[in-house]
Amino acid sequence: MAQRARTLLITGAALLMVAGLVAAHMLREARLSEASLREHGAIVLSTPIEIEPLQLVNHRGEVFTNEDLEGHWTLAFFGYTSCPDICPTTMRVLSESRRALLDQRGLDVRVLMVSVDPGRDTPERLSEYLEHFSPDFVGVTGTAEALSAFARQLHVASDRVEGDDPASYLVAHSGNIVVLNPRGLYHGVLKMPHRAEGVAAMVDAMVRRF
Numbered sequence: 001m002a003q004r005a006r007t008l009l010i011t012g013a014a015l016l017m018v019a020g021l022v023a024a025h026m027l028r029e030a031r032l033s034e035a036s037l038r039e040h041g042a043i044v045l046s047t048p049i050e051i052e053p054l055q056l057v058n059h060r061g062e063v064f065t066n067e068d069l070e071g072h073w074t075l076a077f078f079g080y081t082s083c084p085d086i087c088p089t090t091m092r093v094l095s096e097s098r099r100a101l102l103d104q105r106g107l108d109v110r111v112l113m114v115s116v117d118p119g120r121d122t123p124e125r126l127s128e129y130l131e132h133f134s135p136d137f138v139g140v141t142g143t144a145e146a147l148s149a150f151a152r153q154l155h156v157a158s159d160r161v162e163g164d165d166p167a168s169y170l171v172a173h174s175g176n177i178v179v180l181n182p183r184g185l186y187h188g189v190l191k192m193p194h195r196a197e198g199v200a201a202m203v204d205a206m207v208r209r210f
Contacts, residue, residue: 041191042202044209048185051153055146056114059126059139068138069184073207074110075199076178078156080117081129086175091133094177096196097203098134105204112180114150115141116158116173154178154186179206 037044056064075094079087094111101107113130115121118141126139141147151158158173177194181187187210190202 037202037205040198040202041193042188042206043191044188044206045186048181048183048187049153050185051180052149054150056140056142056150057123059123059130059141061123064138064140064142066184069180071182072108072110073182073203074112074180075190075203076112076114076154076180078114078116078151078154078158078173078178080115080171080173081121081125082117083171086173088132090175090177090194091137093194093196093199095133095137097199098136100196100200101203104200105207107204107207109203111137113137113139115139115147116151116171118142118144118147155189179203181210 051066051069054065054069058064058068075097077087077090077094079090081087091111091113098109098111101109111134113126115126121139121141123139123141126141130137130139156174156176156178158171161170161172163169175192175194177190177199178186179188179190188206190199
């Protein structure tokens with residue numbers, strides 16, 4: 001049993017090393033054309049779209065506006081803290097992607113989680129949730145109307161799914177990652193499924209072409 005455990009640990013470490021080398025290679029060699037980006041699940045808008053004025057609240061309880069989207073690339077994901085599967089998986093991918101971009105390219109992207117469940121996702125709850133993934137992540141919530149308006153502009157859909165009691169509902173939502181450029185404009189989208197090295201390579205390609 002001990003031998004098997006050691007073998008699994010060695011195999012797992014080797015796989016992680018290979019994944020890291022692959023990510024590094026993709027980031028060094030990324031020169032993806034628009035056609036290649038689409039093939040890998042990324043769509044770059046021919047003309048980035050301006051975001052209408054935002055009035056949201058971040059996970060620290062501070063006002064979050066369009067100015068908070070400027071000066072850096074942002075990877076925005078619409079999800080919620082009670083999500084059982086897709087959200088924690090995607091947040092881990094975003095954490096690994098951000099680390100790869102920082103280590104291999106010196107590119108410090110912002111990761112933004114936008115709540116699709118304002119009834120339960122208070123700033124305090126978002127703050128506690130994000131700590132599981134990265135202290136640098138930003139979460140935003142607000143009124144249902146303000147969040148829906150933001151989501152519509154980025155073509156993100158969500159829908160409440162009732163459970164056995166009013167407190168046990170789920171929220172069906174898109175798993176896509178939205179890319180916002182340093183001007184705070186809607187620049188593109190990364191479709192599912194997501195892998196850290198793929199997300200990092202596609203974002204790197206977008207930045208190089210910007």
